Amino acid sequence: MKTMNPDKLDFATLCVHGSGAPVSPTGAISVPIFQTSTFAFRDLDTAAQEFAGEKPGYIYSRLQNPTTEAFEREVAFLEHAEASAAFASGMAAVAMTLLALARPGDKILSTHTVYGGTHALFEEQLKKFDIEVIYADSPDAAEFAAKMDSRVKAVFIETPANPTLAVLDIAAIAGIAHDWNVPLIVDNTFATPYYQSPLQLGADIVLHSTTKYIGGHGDAIGGVVAGSKTFIDDLRSSGLKELGAIMSPFTAWLMLRGLKTLPVRMDRSSENAMQVAKFLDGHEKVSRVHYPGLQSHPGHDIARRQMRGFSGVLAFELHGGFPAAERMLNAVNLISLAVSLGDCDTLIEHPASMTHSSYSPEERRELGISDGLVRLSVGLEGIDDLLADLQQALDKA
Numbered sequence: 001m002k003t004m005n006p007d008k009l010d011f012a013t014l015c016v017h018g019s020g021a022p023v024s025p026t027g028a029i030s031v032p033i034f035q036t037s038t039f040a041f042r043d044l045d046t047a048a049q050e051f052a053g054e055k056p057g058y059i060y061s062r063l064q065n066p067t068t069e070a071f072e073r074e075v076a077f078l079e080h081a082e083a084s085a086a087f088a089s090g091m092a093a094v095a096m097t098l099l100a101l102a103r104p105g106d107k108i109l110s111t112h113t114v115y116g117g118t119h120a121l122f123e124e125q126l127k128k129f130d131i132e133v134i135y136a137d138s139p140d141a142a143e144f145a146a147k148m149d150s151r152v153k154a155v156f157i158e159t160p161a162n163p164t165l166a167v168l169d170i171a172a173i174a175g176i177a178h179d180w181n182v183p184l185i186v187d188n189t190f191a192t193p194y195y196q197s198p199l200q201l202g203a204d205i206v207l208h209s210t211t212k213y214i215g216g217h218g219d220a221i222g223g224v225v226a227g228s229k230t231f232i233d234d235l236r237s238s239g240l241k242e243l244g245a246i247m248s249p250f251t252a253w254l255m256l257r258g259l260k261t262l263p264v265r266m267d268r269s270s271e272n273a274m275q276v277a278k279f280l281d282g283h284e285k286v287s288r289v290h291y292p293g294l295q296s297h298p299g300h301d302i303a304r305r306q307m308r309g310f311s312g313v314l315a316f317e318l319h320g321g322f323p324a325a326e327r328m329l330n331a332v333n334l335i336s337l338a339v340s341l342g343d344c345d346t347l348i349e350h351p352a353s354m355t356h357s358s359y360s361p362e363e364r365r366e367l368g369i370s371d372g373l374v375r376l377s378v379g380l381e382g383i384d385d386l387l388a389d390l391q392q393a394l395d396k397a
């Protein structure tokens, strides 16, 4: 078995070679896909011991599967966590984490600027369990301190946040959560473990929609949560064993494959995004560009401190509001009008009509999700081709 010292090796090396845990006795380089629902026991006594937790072993793929387990091990390794659990989607990861931490009557503190599906979970599903989500009014850490109270059982943030790329200070917000003895959960989807290590900055739980950069190819939906072994054991028992939101072995294999190329894809996508941000920043049809890599971004200094790269998602506002956005979005040719992000393909979308349409128009106005706001997930294409497509679409805006 290889031994991988994460302190001595480059992150890219760790992504390619993994934690060094054995993949298969055959010597296969790629983790085999254990496409099985159940596992046969040698005899009844072994079965009884495994069910009682007295002996390790595989019982049933809703509880544990070797391929999914390999993916969980690698994510825990890359996120500097004791353990991790893989889920059917990013939304399942968010929902199961919050349901594991809060009981009826409890509160969760978050911000309005999160993925629209997460916001809908806060406002619609968690209310059915009598779990109330309260909101810091701005990304400032001081706002979080002002909103804490003894009923808050967890703090949840997304940084950079969807869709305005607001950057939140993980270390400062972790300090506030810990003053109240509650965990900080960070949705690290936009940054990935390559660019941001929330647990090393003081957060307690980190999660991802692995549908995005970790999978990276727009071909699979998944989620993952990493943290302490105690928390992950509890989450595994509630979210996977009892609520059943598992990742399939084949999806886990696609995610493992995605991890191998994560740094290469992230660097290319970030380089492209920086060039696109600069191009849009000087464009006559564009009134504002939101990208943490630009010095004009309000979160630029925090991003430089807590991230190792600025990632590939940006948003921009068009002078002509909704009509201009509609004309531009209908005119893109190479770029696809599609939700999601972190794919090889560049994807463009209109948050007010698409990912953030569950917010009321007033909420969107307050959060800066204007009708002229367009979100772009910059992919791996040649930069000149991307700029040419954006230019011809902006000409029609």
Ligand SMILES: Cc1ncc(COP(=O)(O)O)c(C=O)c1O
Binding pocket: 089, 090, 091, 092, 094, 115, 117, 118, 158, 162, 187, 189, 190, 208, 209, 210, 211, 221, 222, 223, 340
């Ligand atoms: C930041 C973030 N978190 C969570 C999710 C939900 O993930 P999924 O679509 O895999 O359920 C998304 C989806 O866009 C997202 O952008």
